[in-house]
Amino acid sequence: MSYNEVKEKLDKGKIIILDGGMGAELEKSGAKMHKDLWCGKCSVDTPDLVQKVHEDYILAGADVITTNTYGTTPISLKQYGFGNCVLEYNQKSVEIAKKAVENINKDVAIAGSVSTFGSFYRLGTKAMIPGFIEHLKILSEEGVDLIILEAMSSQADIVETIIECSQKTNLPVWLSISCVMNAKNDKVMLGYSDSIDTDTHIYESLDVAIKNFSKLHKGPILIAHSDINVTGEAVITAKKNFQGILGAYPNRGYFEKPNWKFIDNITPNDYLEYAKSWLKNGAQIVGGCCGVGVEEIKAISVLKN
Numbered sequence: 001m002s003y004n005e006v007k008e009k010l011d012k013g014k015i016i017i018l019d020g021g022m023g024a025e026l027e028k029s030g031a032k033m034h035k036d037l038w039c040g041k042c043s044v045d046t047p048d049l050v051q052k053v054h055e056d057y058i059l060a061g062a063d064v065i066t067t068n069t070y071g072t073t074p075i076s077l078k079q080y081g082f083g084n085c086v087l088e089y090n091q092k093s094v095e096i097a098k099k100a101v102e103n104i105n106k107d108v109a110i111a112g113s114v115s116t117f118g119s120f121y122r123l124g125t126k127a128m129i130p131g132f133i134e135h136l137k138i139l140s141e142e143g144v145d146l147i148i149l150e151a152m153s154s155q156a157d158i159v160e161t162i163i164e165c166s167q168k169t170n171l172p173v174w175l176s177i178s179c180v181m182n183a184k185n186d187k188v189m190l191g192y193s194d195s196i197d198t199d200t201h202i203y204e205s206l207d208v209a210i211k212n213f214s215k216l217h218k219g220p221i222l223i224a225h226s227d228i229n230v231t232g233e234a235v236i237t238a239k240k241n242f243q244g245i246l247g248a249y250p251n252r253g254y255f256e257k258p259n260w261k262f263i264d265n266i267t268p269n270d271y272l273e274y275a276k277s278w279l280k281n282g283a284q285i286v287g288g289c290c291g292v293g294v295e296e297i298k299a300i301s302v303l304k305n
């Protein structure tokens with residue numbers, strides 16, 4: 001599907017189904033996770049497994065699939081000693097996504113994931129700019145249909161920096177951010193929590209953050225890589241503070257480097273009920289992040305209208 005078709009659907013108020021998580025699904029299929037790059041190396045080490053995950057998502061009903069480039073940011077590759085592989089790893093990931101679309105022969109758009117993975121805050125946002133621009137350039141030149149800025153887990157100024165970098169691309173741009181609940185005042189905040197009960201990072205109020213991001217970014221905003229239960233509240237808050245298109249693709253489980261730990265407390269049918277509630281509250285794009293897999297995407301694909 002070209003992006004025009006995705007846009008046409010969104011403009012008509014229709015629902016777009018995004019794929020689920022890549023890394024966690026690769027783990028399930030036996031792919032080896034790299035200690036620093038997580039699933040970033042899989043496109044080169046086990047390309048067939050990456051292609052299979054893409055194909056499974058297309059068959060499950062995804063309208064948009066995302067390249068396995070979350071972990072292959074120039075910033076992370078350079079940091080972990082793979083600086084001479086930036087082009088190769090990213091080219092390979094786009095190539096695999098294209099092959100999957102070709103092989104299944106269904107109308108699907110390819111989103112290039114440009115993430116903040118590996119962007120150490122201590123270096124300051126200025127140091128991140130060349131990496132973001134390089135990643136955007138490579139994925140655009142390799143022919144993705146749109147860009148998803150997966151700025152999940154990042155502070156507001158990093159999110160603003162990656163948005164500013166993306167304004168140089170001619171492609172449509174979606175923005176993903178993650179949220180956590182502030183237990184002290186029950187307010188949804190920009191932030192993240194990967195491990196259970198520990199290591200929760202709380203930044204600023206989501207309403208303030210969304211208002212600021214929307215001054216720079218006019219494309220869809222998606223609540224991603226967040227707890228399923230926080231996602232509902234985050235969509236409601238986002239709707240109140242953003243006039244554009246909204247989406248949601250939360251997590252199921254938690255991260256324990258270098259592996260995603262699955263929690264089997266939510267059935268695909270439960271996931272469908274959650275997705276319905278996000279749509280009711282204003283989301284138009286639904287999919288899944290880490291731990292949300294093919295079965296969940298299949299379940300929510302019935303929401304397509």
Ligand SMILES: [Zn+2]
Binds near residue numbers: 021224251289290
């Ligand atoms: Zn995730």
